[in-house]
Amino acid sequence: DAMVIQNPRYQVTQFGKPVTLSCSQTLNHNVMYWYQQKSSQAPKLLFHYYDKDFNNEADTPDNFQSRRPNTSFCFLDIRSPGLGDAAMYLCATSRGAGDRRSPLHFGNGTRLTVT
Amino acid sequence: GEDVEQSLFLSVREGDSSVINCTYTDSSSTYLYWYKQEPGAGLQLLTYIFSNMDMKQDQRLTVLLNKKDKHLSLRIADTQTGDSAIYFCAERSGGNNRLAFGKGNQVVVIP
Numbered sequence: 001d002a003m004v005i006q007n008p009r010y011q012v013t014q015f016g017k018p019v020t021l022s023c024s025q026t027l028n029h030n031v032m033y034w035y036q037q038k039s040s041q042a043p044k045l046l047f048h049y050y051d052k053d054f055n056n057e058a059d060t061p062d063n064f065q066s067r068r069p070n071t072s073f074c075f076l077d078i079r080s081p082g083l084g085d086a087a088m089y090l091c092a093t094s095r096g097a098g099d100r101r102s103p104l105h106f107g108n109g110t111r112l113t114v115t
Numbered sequence: 116g117e118d119v120e121q122s123l124f125l126s127v128r129e130g131d132s133s134v135i136n137c138t139y140t141d142s143s144s145t146y147l148y149w150y151k152q153e154p155g156a157g158l159q160l161l162t163y164i165f166s167n168m169d170m171k172q173d174q175r176l177t178v179l180l181n182k183k184d185k186h187l188s189l190r191i192a193d194t195q196t197g198d199s200a201i202y203f204c205a206e207r208s209g210g211n212n213r214l215a216f217g218k219g220n221q222v223v224v225i226p
Contacts, residue, residue: 042216090157106157
């Protein structure tokens, strides 16, 4: 059974048109992450939430925002997608740093295409 | 800081063993992970090892850690066509919520 669920699997948006990607989890994990992965590259962390605390990576563009209304859900908002934002977006969860063994559990990703 | 490096491509015949290597730079106590990514999919956790261990075996997977050289390897025994994927090593240090990923190693299994 899927524990980290991302919808949709494929998303097409127009240049400059806001888009929201969603992620939900059934693991009750404290931490939720959003990664961007471009072709043939490693995932790149955009930001993460530890409970309600938002942690932005220094090099994440302002165009990317996130919301976590409750433990189970986290959203990635791209305010004005550019062609360079076409990528796979991966959501992940973990129990948090208090349990150092806790690995990250990934969803299957949303492939974003910008036309 | 954290910096994880991997070689890029490995071709292996079905039934042979495959070995993927990774180096890391953070010297603090850490957990090291291996993830598998099939085309168009997310990352699947395969196994992990704590830095005070030398080896961990899990069915066809063997992880070897050389802490002195900061070298991590993943050996897949009896490689199957379903093992064709990109394999990422990743490092998590101390209280850090982040994982540092290597660039990934693509494994292609030839029938």
